[in-house]
Amino acid sequence: MWRSRSYLQAPSSGWISISESLTSITMNTQINNVRISPHFRLSEFLNLGKYPQNIPTMQDVVNLAYGCLCLLEPARNEVGPIIINSGFRNEDVNRKVGGVKNSQHLIGQAADIRPKDPAQFHRLVEFLKVNPYTDQLLTGNGWLHISWAPFAQPRHYVRIGYYI
Numbered sequence: 071m072w073r074s075r076s077y078l079q080a081p082s083s084g085w086i087s088i089s090e091s092l093t094s095i096t097m098n099t100q101i102n103n104v105r106i107s108p109h110f111r112l113s114e115f116l117n118l119g120k121y122p123q124n125i126p127t128m129q130d131v132v133n134l135a136y137g138c139l140c141l142l143e144p145a146r147n148e149v150g151p152i153i154i155n156s157g158f159r160n161e162d163v164n165r166k167v168g169g170v171k172n173s174q175h176l177i178g179q180a181a182d183i184r185p186k187d188p189a190q191f192h193r194l195v196e197f198l199k200v201n202p203y204t205d206q207l208l209t210g211n212g213w214l215h216i217s218w219a220p221f222a223q224p225r226h227y228v229r230i231g232y233y234i
């Protein structure tokens with residue numbers, strides 16, 4: 071029997087449910103399960119435990135995925151698991167953590183990271199320094215700030231011993 075109605079129903083998973091989940095903080099459980107690349111989950115970039123209102127737009131998510139695929143996945147391949155301290159920040163969160171006004175964190179184009187194995191820190195810095203997708207690389211205090219520029223030429227701006 072022909073059931074045209076089934077074509078009108080939204081799929082139970084995939085992009086539609088992801089975008090729906092981003093509109094509601096009551097759907098945090100779903101956000102926690104969204105993978106944006108093979109080894110990174112969206113939740114790792116949001117810090118929703120501390121900032122439940124820190125919900126990105128779909129464009130922010132696409133930007134985060136670009137950073138994962140171009141920089142974080144290759145870096146992980148090099149130095150093993152990577153800990154993300156801060157990824158996407160809405161304006162409120164950015165203000166609270168003292169981020170600069172035009173921070174790339176506001177649009178999902180930056181992450182503050184360190185290797186799970188502290189002995190790999192130098193290797194991670196060296197790897198990102200020469201990566202063609204690196205926009206800004208700032209290091210210090212055992213963490214590093216890495217940014218990417220999906221819609222511009224990466225600047226390859228590197229400051230060692232400086233951290234924001």
Ligand SMILES: [Zn+2]
Nearest residue numbers: 181182215234
């Ligand atoms: Zn940063």
